[in-house]
Amino acid sequence: MLKIGHVVVRPGRRHGDDPVEIPVPEELETVPGIPMVRKDVDFYSREYPLQRQQVEHAADTEWAPTVGTPAMQKYHHEHQEVMEQFYPLMNRSGNLPPTATPTGEDVTDLIRNKAREMGYLEVGFTAHDPRYIYQDRKDHVKFGNAVCLALEQDYAETQTAPSMAAEHGHYGTYEIQAPMGLEMAEFIRSLGYGAQVHGPSNHSAATIPMFVAAGLGQLGANGQLLTPHAGARCRLQIITTDAPVTYDEPVDYGFHAFCQVCQVCVNRCPGRALMREKIWWRGVEKNKLVYKRCRPVMSRYEGCAICMKVCPINKYGAKSVMEYYAQTGQVLGKGTHDLEGYTLHEENTGKYATGYFGPGELPTFNAEFFRIPNGTRENAALEDLIEYIKGHEGDLQRPEDDETLFNFRDRLKAIVTGESVSDSTMF
Numbered sequence: 001m002l003k004i005g006h007v008v009v010r011p012g013r014r015h016g017d018d019p020v021e022i023p024v025p026e027e028l029e030t031v032p033g034i035p036m037v038r039k040d041v042d043f044y045s046r047e048y049p050l051q052r053q054q055v056e057h058a059a060d061t062e063w064a065p066t067v068g069t070p071a072m073q074k075y076h077h078e079h080q081e082v083m084e085q086f087y088p089l090m091n092r093s094g095n096l097p098p099t100a101t102p103t104g105e106d107v108t109d110l111i112r113n114k115a116r117e118m119g120y121l122e123v124g125f126t127a128h129d130p131r132y133i134y135q136d137r138k139d140h141v142k143f144g145n146a147v148c149l150a151l152e153q154d155y156a157e158t159q160t161a162p163s164m165a166a167e168h169g170h171y172g173t174y175e176i177q178a179p180m181g182l183e184m185a186e187f188i189r190s191l192g193y194g195a196q197v198h199g200p201s202n203h204s205a206a207t208i209p210m211f212v213a214a215g216l217g218q219l220g221a222n223g224q225l226l227t228p229h230a231g232a233r234c235r236l237q238i239i240t241t242d243a244p245v246t247y248d249e250p251v252d253y254g255f256h257a258f259c260q261v262c263q264v265c266v267n268r269c270p271g272r273a274l275m276r277e278k279i280w281w282r283g284v285e286k287n288k289l290v291y292k293r294c295r296p297v298m299s300r301y302e303g304c305a306i307c308m309k310v311c312p313i314n315k316y317g318a319k320s321v322m323e324y325y326a327q328t329g330q331v332l333g334k335g336t337h338d339l340e341g342y343t344l345h346e347e348n349t350g351k352y353a354t355g356y357f358g359p360g361e362l363p364t365f366n367a368e369f370f371r372i373p374n375g376t377r378e379n380a381a382l383e384d385l386i387e388y389i390k391g392h393e394g395d396l397q398r399p400e401d402d403e404t405l406f407n408f409r410d411r412l413k414a415i416v417t418g419e420s421v422s423d424s425t426m427f
């Protein structure tokens with residue numbers, strides 16, 4: 001039995017459940033939240049502000065739906081249709097006036113209880129940290145306090161990932177969570193304060209750092225927030241408000257060190273997109289996901305999400321995982337088909353790997369598989385033009401040259417005259 005360093009006590013899974021105690025072995029103790037060098041976070045956020053994925057990676061955001069299976073493309077449209085009704089309401093929510101006179105009293109418990117009654121799995125409070133706001137949303141965020149809300153994604157559907165059922169679990173959670181966020185904001189306005197909804201999917205900031213600051217989990221090697229009850233199987237949303245609330249503190253659940261022992265997601269990622277070792281990135285110590293190795297996989301194979309599905313904390317919960325580790329020094333489920341096995345269904349072209357992959361087995365892909373458009377939409381347009389020039393070197397007086405140049409101009413024109421970037425992160 002390993003020596004227990006400290007015990008984390010968290011509210012139970014459902015509202016009204018008894019609290020759970022999570023033992024953290026001494027050898028897994030690091031710091032509450034995440035190791036961080038504050039001045040480096042300041043520097044990077046100032047000099048290299050974060051961009052929304054739809055902006056920084058706009059080129060592959062446009063590309064991704066084109067390589068999805070027909071079922072994914074159909075679902076993409078259906079989901080967009082559902083969400084389109086919510087985006088304007090969420091984006092305008094911060095402009096609505098409060099509907100009551102504020103008492104000035106601390107309303108943390110009122111908000112927490114309401115959220116738990118509504119079915120949110122995790123609720124926490126922290127400062128809405130401007131360093132994590134996306135560059136094109138800087139003027140959008142109205143209030144300084146963040147209510148962090150995590151909604152659990154269906155367990156059984158997620159266990160089938162990659163699959164259309166898991167995709168329905170993922171995006172179906174967004175469809176439930178968007179109106180829940182609007183209801184929460186309305187509740188806060190009824191207490192006499194402003195409230196603005198951010199997410200799911202139309203986020204104004206990188207959410208995970210604020211969820212970590214609010215004590216709701218720690219960053220996993222899969223690049224996702226590991227919450228104590230459901231691991232990364234949660235969808236995140238933030239409500240900013242000027243209501244008087246008490247901030248929570250970050251927590252050391254032992255996950256930061258446990259990931260270095262576990263490594264299941266790293267071993268099972270079909271794209272080899274997850275890194276074994278931690279590095280310092282923008283002022284925090286983390287296992288940095290390699291985006292360009294993930295994107296081609298998740299776009300083609302039903303959202304992939306294998307790194308979520310195989311995580312023992314998603315499957316068994318942190319209490320069971322930490323108790324087992326404390327007793328045995330082993331990772332619960334590691335090496336079993338039940339935890340680590342997955343099936344890749346046929347993708348759009350029928351060219352790439354399919355079938356079942358058990359522990360120790362991984363598909364392989366060629367270099368062409370990983371070739372995707374890079375960067376912003378402007379980058380993608382320029383990249384295509386350069387490719388054209390390279391392909392016709394020494395032969396640049398062709399009639400097609402004019403057409404190519406005009407196409408390039410038209411693509412740039414559409415971008416600079418304000419063709420908007422989607423609120424959706426689907427694909």
Ligand code: SF4
Pocket residue numbers: 268269270271272273274289293294295297298303304305306307308
């Ligand atoms: S979604 Fe798939 S490809 Fe991407 S990091 Fe996770 S396991 Fe790897």
Ligand code: SF4
Pocket residue numbers: 220221222223226258259260262263264265266310311312313
């Ligand atoms: S699978 Fe293991 S290494 Fe990966 S995030 Fe979960 S606990 Fe960490």
